Amino acid sequence: MKIFNPQQIKELDQYTIQEQSISSVDLMERAAHKIVDHITLNYAITQNFTVYCGLGNNGGDGLAVSRLLLKKGYNVTVYVVKYSANTSLDFDENIERLKKITTLRTIISEKHIPPIPNNTVIIDAILGVGINRPLDGLCKVLVDAINTAPNFKIAIDIPTGLFCELENYSTEHTLLNANTTLTFETPKLPYLMPSMAKHIGNWKVLSINLSSHYKHNIATEYEYTTLADIQKINIHRAKFSHKGTFGHAEIIGGAYGKIGAIVLATKACLKAGVGLVTAYTPNCGMQILQTTVPEAMWTGNQPCDFYLEGNYINTSKTIGMGPGLGVHPKTQAFLHLVIKATSTPMVLDADAINILAKNKEWLKDLPKNSILTPHPKEFERLVGSFNNDFEKLEKLKEFTETYNCIIVLKGANTAICSPNGQIYFNSTGNPGMATAGSGDVLTGIITSLLAQKHKPIEAAILGVYIHGFAGDLASTKTGQISLTASDLIKNIGKAYLKIKQVS
Numbered sequence: 001m002k003i004f005n006p007q008q009i010k011e012l013d014q015y016t017i018q019e020q021s022i023s024s025v026d027l028m029e030r031a032a033h034k035i036v037d038h039i040t041l042n043y044a045i046t047q048n049f050t051v052y053c054g055l056g057n058n059g060g061d062g063l064a065v066s067r068l069l070l071k072k073g074y075n076v077t078v079y080v081v082k083y084s085a086n087t088s089l090d091f092d093e094n095i096e097r098l099k100k101i102t103t104l105r106t107i108i109s110e111k112h113i114p115p116i117p118n119n120t121v122i123i124d125a126i127l128g129v130g131i132n133r134p135l136d137g138l139c140k141v142l143v144d145a146i147n148t149a150p151n152f153k154i155a156i157d158i159p160t161g162l163f164c165e166l167e168n169y170s171t172e173h174t175l176l177n178a179n180t181t182l183t184f185e186t187p188k189l190p191y192l193m194p195s196m197a198k199h200i201g202n203w204k205v206l207s208i209n210l211s212s213h214y215k216h217n218i219a220t221e222y223e224y225t226t227l228a229d230i231q232k233i234n235i236h237r238a239k240f241s242h243k244g245t246f247g248h249a250e251i252i253g254g255a256y257g258k259i260g261a262i263v264l265a266t267k268a269c270l271k272a273g274v275g276l277v278t279a280y281t282p283n284c285g286m287q288i289l290q291t292t293v294p295e296a297m298w299t300g301n302q303p304c305d306f307y308l309e310g311n312y313i314n315t316s317k318t319i320g321m322g323p324g325l326g327v328h329p330k331t332q333a334f335l336h337l338v339i340k341a342t343s344t345p346m347v348l349d350a351d352a353i354n355i356l357a358k359n360k361e362w363l364k365d366l367p368k369n370s371i372l373t374p375h376p377k378e379f380e381r382l383v384g385s386f387n388n389d390f391e392k393l394e395k396l397k398e399f400t401e402t403y404n405c406i407i408v409l410k411g412a413n414t415a416i417c418s419p420n421g422q423i424y425f426n427s428t429g430n431p432g433m434a435t436a437g438s439g440d441v442l443t444g445i446i447t448s449l450l451a452q453k454h455k456p457i458e459a460a461i462l463g464v465y466i467h468g469f470a471g472d473l474a475s476t477k478t479g480q481i482s483l484t485a486s487d488l489i490k491n492i493g494k495a496y497l498k499i500k501q502v503s
């Protein structure tokens with residue numbers, strides 16, 4: 001699913017109006033019906049609502065929602081927030097429609113803000129994507145008052161005050177803290193940023209049937225990976241395939257005391273469908289590997305029993321390196337040998353990333369299209385610090401373009417950035433997955449998909465989706481608190497089955 005910027009949202013709106021021969025006020029009515037459907041599903045008829053409407057189309061949405069709720073029998077108090085002399089045409093039309101069934105109240109200045117009763121749900125329709133400057137005056141004081149109130153808050157389209165692009169954005173600005181945001185057609189970029197969670201709350205995309213033709217043809221910098229997107233990737237197994245068809249992966253890592261990381265990655269690699277897998281560890285890992293993962297081969301034969309060092313001979317397998325690796329100086333030199341000896345894309349995680357962060361001059365030796373899977377701290381070690389989440393995304397693009405690689409920046413809505421700066425946010429997963437070994441499982445899955453000849457960017461997107469999906473399936477049995485990395489591995493197969501079911 002593509003994520004549009006405010007300019008593209010306006011164009012999509014206009015394109016739909018022409019293509020579907022629908023008036024903009026009717027499109028607004030369509031949007032209002034979707035909001036009201038959500039509200040009637042979630043709130044009893046006894047619930048009171050207070051709706052704050054601005055003077056543009058976001059305000060128009062608020063007025064239309066108020067009218068539809070009143071018609072259904074809800075108790076709705078509507079305030080028009082008079083921050084300017086200008087109004088939009090669809091706002092005007094909806095004022096006329098609403099006036100026929102209720103009395104409108106107007107807030108004309110910050111001195112006239114009425115107290116907020118505590119038994120009402122607040123609906124924020126003050127400003128939407130048309131925001132073009134930070135909140136000040138009446139809008140700022142009103143939003144501060146709403147934020148102070150303990151009431152549940154629903155934002156229409158975007159919480160008032162939110163900017164969807166880096167331009168104009170500042171962490172100093174006032175913006176409304178919604179508990180739920182009901183947005184139209186596509187998530188907005190900030191919904192996928194950790195720092196914005198407290199302003200956006202739980203968000204839901206309501207489809208209002210905007211032009212598929214426009215959506216299909218327009219290029220966007222950001223995408224949100226849904227099940228429908230994943231189902232376009234071919235995971236079919238041909239009848240006459242054999243294990244050689246599905247590649248040979250080599251998982252390199254493990255130091256004394258950290259062999260479990262390699263066990264998890266190797267098991268996950270197998271479960272994700274690789275034909276063959278070899279675990280490459282120091283000698284201390286051999287017995288553990290052979291006992292816990294009988295399907296895997298082992299190699300190593302290292303000068304030292306406890307960490308990786310010395311020579312490396314590339315045997316044309318698909319490499320995933322990092323789980324439990326450690327950062328011993330000799331292991332650092334070993335990693336450099338591995339990346340120099342490898343010409344096909346590889347996966348680098350955990351200590352492999354920490355080693356590269358300490359030896360940035362080695363990054364230029366990475367095979368093209370290699371996939372790095374840092375968590376936020378590892379990412380910061382690689383790229384340095386940033387002031388906000390918009391800047392973080394800019395650094396992400398800069399890094400992948402400079403080093404011709406793919407970054408999988410782990411977290412809620414993991415961001416996957418391609419070498420040309422395209423960013424794909426993942427939609428699966430839950431906080432239960434913030435647990436030891438979860439990253440090792442991901443390394444195993446992505447390496448497996450690379451070995452199975454998925455294109456690197458596809459392996460990253462699909463791997464992250466499967467990993468999160470396995471986490472969601474696992475949590476239905478274990479709950480989030482008790483979820484472990486082994487539960488993820490157990491659910492990889494089920495995740496594949498669900499993906500294959502035609503939705």
Ligand SMILES: NC(=O)C1=CN([C@@H]2O[C@H](COP(=O)(O)OP(=O)(O)OC[C@H]3O[C@@H](n4cnc5c(N)ncnc54)[C@H](OP(=O)(O)O)[C@@H]3O)[C@@H](O)[C@H]2O)[C@@H](O)CC1
Pocket residue numbers: 009010012013027028031054055056057058059060061083084086088126127128129130131132133134135136139156157158184210
């Ligand atoms: N796109 C779609 O598909 C659909 C969109 N829909 C809805 O339309 C919404 C976008 O509506 P919109 O474009 O009229 O903008 P909106 O946010 O109401 O702002 C209005 C005006 O406010 C002003 N203003 C700006 N900043 C300000 C500030 N800080 N403080 C004070 N004033 C400020 C500025 O005017 P100015 O003062 O600059 O003249 C601006 O023009 C969208 O979010 C969604 O809810 C749906 O109806 C269905 C389909």
Ligand SMILES: [K+]
Pocket residue numbers: 058124125126127128155156157158159160
């Ligand atoms: K709003």
